[in-house]
Amino acid sequence: MAITIKSAREIELMSEAGRILEIVHNELAKALHPGMSTKDIDRLGEDVIRSYGCIPSFLNYDGYPASICVSVNDEVVHGIPDKHRIIKEGDIVSLDAGVIYKGYHSDAARTYGIGRISPQAEKLIEVTKQCFFEGIKYARAGCHLHEISNAINDYIDTFGYGVVQDLVGHGIGTKLHEDPQIPNFHQRRRGVKLMPGMTLAVEPMINAGTWQVSWLDDDWTVVTDDGSLSAHYENTILITEGEPEILTLSASA
Numbered sequence: 001m002a003i004t005i006k007s008a009r010e011i012e013l014m015s016e017a018g019r020i021l022e023i024v025h026n027e028l029a030k031a032l033h034p035g036m037s038t039k040d041i042d043r044l045g046e047d048v049i050r051s052y053g054c055i056p057s058f059l060n061y062d063g064y065p066a067s068i069c070v071s072v073n074d075e076v077v078h079g080i081p082d083k084h085r086i087i088k089e090g091d092i093v094s095l096d097a098g099v100i101y102k103g104y105h106s107d108a109a110r111t112y113g114i115g116r117i118s119p120q121a122e123k124l125i126e127v128t129k130q131c132f133f134e135g136i137k138y139a140r141a142g143c144h145l146h147e148i149s150n151a152i153n154d155y156i157d158t159f160g161y162g163v164v165q166d167l168v169g170h171g172i173g174t175k176l177h178e179d180p181q182i183p184n185f186h187q188r189r190r191g192v193k194l195m196p197g198m199t200l201a202v203e204p205m206i207n208a209g210t211w212q213v214s215w216l217d218d219d220w221t222v223v224t225d226d227g228s229l230s231a232h233y234e235n236t237i238l239i240t241e242g243e244p245e246i247l248t249l250s251a252s253a
């Protein structure tokens with residue numbers, strides 16, 4: 001499948017999908033507290049998404065049973081919300097969400113500490129977020145896709161963390177996952193040339209220890225092989241001639 005270039009009208013709809021998703025994330029961030037279940041988080045997220053007339057894109061995607069992926073501590077991504085799974089002070093929690101607005105998708109993830117967390121956990125969360133910003137320095141027309149991947153991996157190498165290789169970022173538009181794939185690790189080839197109107201979900205997944213991961217028996221939850229903490233940070237962006245527009249994060253944030 002070819003990479004889609006969005007029209008002005010499509011970009012408007014994706015921007016709105018992005019604005020709404022940012023609100024969803026802000027509402028979830030405000031609500032997070034020790035003692036709530038990961039299912040509580042999912043329920044709130046789904047309510048907020050639907051209150052804006054959007055559809056939660058993850059729900060029933062390939063059989064995924066919830067609207068928000070909630071991944072705690074050594075869970076990397078795609079944790080399944082569960083009413084018996086209670087988050088507690090000291091945990092780190094990754095929330096991944098996607099919405100569909102008038103047929104157009106946005107996708108974004110954040111990782112939060114619950115109450116007081118260890119300095120090591122704090123640093124992992126900060127560095128993972130910074131990976132995204134290091135990567136998108138090359139997210140502009142004329143750059144090659146893999147400059148994003150290489151920038152993320154180069155940055156991470158200075159910390160000795162593990163970059164997850166089994167999952168990647170992706171194009172996004174009328175579908176949640178479009179071409180191209182966007183790895184967060186070193187690439188030998190240059191990848192496609194970026195053009196204005198491409199919309200991409202850039203999503204570094206970084207482990208405090210080994211890069212290696214496995215799937216739990218639920219066939220969704222991805223965990224680190226060494227039990228180390230993992231963080232995830234993702235935004236949907238628009239390629240322009242200049243700086244990329246981050247559709248799921250307002251300029252002020």
Ligand code: MF3
Nearest residue numbers: 057058061064069078096107
């Ligand atoms: N942000 C993730 C991704 O881009 C979320 C997908 S979860 C799923 O792949 F449930 F929808 F699969």
Ligand code: CO
Nearest residue numbers: 107201203234
């Ligand atoms: Co994504």
